[in-house]
Amino acid sequence: MEFLDFINFEDPNSANGVIKASIHKTGKLGFSSGAKSFMDINEETYFKIGFNDRDANDTNIYMVPSIGNEGAFKVSKAGDYYYINLKHIFDKREIEYQNESNIYDIKKVSVENNYYFILSKRK
Numbered sequence: 666m667e668f669l670d671f672i673n674f675e676d677p678n679s680a681n682g683v684i685k686a687s688i689h690k691t692g693k694l695g696f697s698s699g700a701k702s703f704m705d706i707n708e709e710t711y712f713k714i715g716f717n718d719r720d721a722n723d724t725n726i727y728m729v730p731s732i733g734n735e736g737a738f739k740v741s742k743a744g745d746y747y748y749i750n751l752k753h754i755f756d757k758r759e760i761e762y763q764n765e766s767n768i769y770d771i772k773k774v775s776v777e778n779n780y781y782f783i784l785s786k787r788k
Contacts, residue, residue: 686726686784688760688767692752694726698745700771704728704782706747711737712782714751716758726769726784
């Protein structure tokens, strides 16, 4: 396809799947297989979890990878499924998860050789 030499075609074998997280009725924040790959999640992964308390309209969840458990939440695994149990955090912040669907798209942000993830709630 010499006539299309300026186009970079995607490899179907490298697709990660849907990159999302969901709050389950149990209060666990679960990650799709696409999110697992995108966020490089494994059984040794820890995240600091944060919220923007300056803006009441900001419903994002902010996640910063952490080395070790100091002030961070450990990712757990059940079968092929990865999650963080944040029930007590969602309850404290009055995030309704038992009667409402909470699905988040995940974006990676890099700042000065560091990175974090923003989980944005789908409308």
